[in-house]
């Protein structure tokens with residue numbers, strides 16, 4: 001495909017997404033009807049679509065509207081490309097721009113320039129203060145690809161050498177001793193020997209740093225209460241060098257976990273109804289995902305105030321339900337991939353105010369500005385006798 005044809009494909013796909021089709025589905029639909037597209041074409045089209053989704057609001061202003069064609073025009077203007085190399089009128093390219101289209105478009109400002117919905121822009125400014133602008137900018141950019149070295153199977157240098165031999169260049173990242181940032185060859189990872197042999201897992205560096213910060217000791221009884229795909233479960237098992245219980249309200253979310261655990265040589269036990277007592281329970285609760293919107297940009301446009309309010313209720317109820325599962329002197333770790341105070345500090349304050357036998361020992365934000373996703377971690381410790389056990 002020519003570069004112009006790839007942009008034309010992105011315009012078509014954006015029209016489908018605007019009609020309500022999820023981005024991944026729209027990309028799959030396009031790939032199915034475009035058998036001529038090679039892997040490099042598919043990757044380039046995908047990058048265009050996700051770049052537009054991350055910057056959807058600003059490109060709509062720059063392009064003068066929200067049709068696929070206008071969004072592509074806005075993105076092309078944003079990146080400084082010559083519009084006439086994209087709107088070529090060739091067989092597979094987009095039709096040439098009309099005079100009206102050439103004159104349409106404006107310079108985005110405020111929430112549109114930050115590529116956030118108005119109400120979230122206000123929360124960013126209130127919650128993040130001086131970091132609001134840099135955080136919104138980070139959300140507008142592509143995320144780096146990170147690997148976690150599985151210390152059950154390899155150290156970081158061994159994994160790095162094995163990856164290099166497979167054509168994947170990496171460098172260590174300061175935020176976690178297990179993290180490698182991929183600098184070249186990311187698309188080869190899933191088929192590579194080091195990945196298939198369980199030496200490495202795909203995992204964001206902040207997500208790894210959250211697990212590094214947990215007070216894990218070999219021999220402890222540990223539960224991952226919101227295990228999902230099991231990224232943190234596997235990282236905890238590697239640190240513990242022992243078993244970890246995994247639970248999720250939706251067990252289908254854990255469907256790949258057995259295979260992943262086998263590949264990693266980790267001992268993960270799926271538990272439908274956990275019963276106490278545990279030394280440590282991690283609750284990586286469902287949240288707005290605002291710390292990882294650059295990976296899932298549709299999330300920032302889909303989030304509503306009502307949905308956020310529902311999430312607050314779920315987060316609070318998980319904390320309340322899990323507290324009785326923790327041993328006296330044990331730890332309850334609460335994590336989100338959110339940058340919003342209402343899902344983080346406010347939840348911890350609420351929990352402490354209703355559970356006087358608990359204290360907050362650690363509270364930490366992993367900022368998007370440090371290179372990884374935005375995460376929040378609080379480690380709560382039970383210091384008094386619980387009234388519920």
Ligand SMILES: C[S@@+](CC[C@H](N)C(=O)[O-])C[C@H]1O[C@@H](n2cnc3c(N)ncnc32)[C@H](O)[C@@H]1O
Nearest residue numbers: 226227228229230231232249250253284285286
């Ligand atoms: C942020 S995701 C977990 C990601 C996972 N820890 C990881 O690192 O890959 C949150 C998970 O919580 C689960 N969940 C939602 N409500 C829950 C509840 N009431 N109890 C337990 N898990 C719940 C969701 O199904 C989802 O898989």
